[in-house]
Amino acid sequence: MRMTRRRWGLAPGEDDGTGADPSGGRGTPSRALVAGLLMACASLMVLDHGEDRLLDPARQALGEVVGPAQSATASAVRPFVELPDWLEDKDAARARLAALEAENAELRAEMRTSDYDRNRLAELEGLTSAAVDLGLALVPARVVGVGPSQSFSSTVTIDAGSEAGLRPDLTVVNNDGLVGRVLRVTATTATVLLVVDPDSTVGGRVARSMELGFLKGRGDLGGGARLDLELLDETVVPDQGDTVVTWGSRTGTSPYVAGVPVGEVVSVYNSVRETSQRAVIDPYVDFASLDLVGVVVPSGTRSDRAVVEADGSLR
Incomplete structure (x- = not known):
């Protein structure tokens, strides 16, 4: 009996030949x-x-x-x-x-x-x-004031004075034509008498005929500003549209230089009382909108600002 149990009983880990896992299913799967x-x-x-x-x-x-x-x-x-x-x-x-x-x-x-x-x-x-x-040198300046606090009603103040080389009786122009002349100066400003002022007198010349006369202002600054040209020869009758320029010394700078455009003739009439021929001139300059002007100075004038020379260069 002892031998039979030993024969049919399996030792731990021993294979019984069936392929089953002797450990009871635990471990790796079968092939x-x-x-x-x-x-x-x-x-x-x-x-x-x-x-x-x-x-x-x-x-x-x-x-x-x-x-x-x-x-x-x-x-x-x-x-x-x-x-x-x-x-x-x-x-x-x-x-x-x-x-x-x-x-x-x-x-x-x-x-x-x-x-x-x-x-x-x-x-x-x-x-x-x-x-x-x-053909002249100009000192540029800006208009900074207009009457009536000044001595004359038809004047403007510009921002250049003696330090810029200005003195009284110098011609003032702009890109359109004649503005006026310097009346008095301070170190940094100047008062300009406009040609339309009644107290202003300017020598004028009819460009086509070269006839001479004197221009006087009427005191207006706006679009109705006019000048009266009294001709020296009362027999001369200028044509409407004739150009009037200043006359004076070509080399001089005061009070008005020659050849500056002033305006054009719009009408002509005879003054019976004064027995003279007069022409009404429409000025080229718009005095109600003045801004940049140029004061004519002798060439080589010492100035505290740039000077426009006669050849267009700046000095």
């Missing part, structure tokens, strides 16, 4: 199970890559269930993912808006002053041309 799983995977791969694609219905059904859930999740998460980019774009847009507003403000300011700057440039260019045409 038959592994082989079966491999064959199943191979079969699924063959079926999925075939022309009939037998697994497509199952895959489609799974997509219909999972797809909406993925879309909803992405929509819910997107605002949080895109928040940093949105904040960055908003800051950049705000910076661009501020830059555009500053640029627009600058353009509006330029538009408001563009006409003024353009007119000033045109006056300066005209003054340079006047210096060349006259």
Whole structure:
């Protein structure tokens, strides 16, 4: 009996020849199970890559269930993912808006002053041309005051005086023609008597006939400003539209230099009381909008500002 039990009883770890795991199922799977799983995977791969694609219905059904859930999740998460980019774009847009507003403000300011700057440039260019045409040096100056606080009603104050080389009885012009003459000066300003003042007398010449006369003002500064030309020869009748210029010494600078345009004849009449021939002159200068003027000075005059020379250069 002892030998029978020893024969039929198995020692621990001993194989009984059936292939079963003597440990009771614990440990690695059997070779038959592994082989079966491999064959199943191979079969699924063959079926999925075939022309009939037998697994497509199952895959489609799974997509219909999972797809909406993925879309909803992405929509819910997107605002949080895109928040940093949105904040960055908003800051950049705000910076661009501020830059555009500053640029627009600058353009509006330029538009408001563009006409003024353009007119000033045109006056300066005209003054340079006047210096060349006259062959004389000019000290540029700006009109800074107009009567009536001055001694004469038809006068203006300019921002150049003795420090700029000015003195009384110098001719004053602009790019249109004769303005007047310097009446008195301070270190930095000068008072100019305009040719339209009733107390102003200017020697004039009809350019076409070269006939001489004297110009007197009527005291008007606006569009109705006129001068009266009394001709020395009362038998001479100038034509309407004739140009009148100053006459004087070609080399002199006071009180009026020769050849400066004054205006043109608009009408002629006889003065019975004074037995003389008079012509009404429309001045070229608009005295109501005077700005840049030039004071005729001798060549080489020392000045605290740039001088427009007779050749158009600045000194």
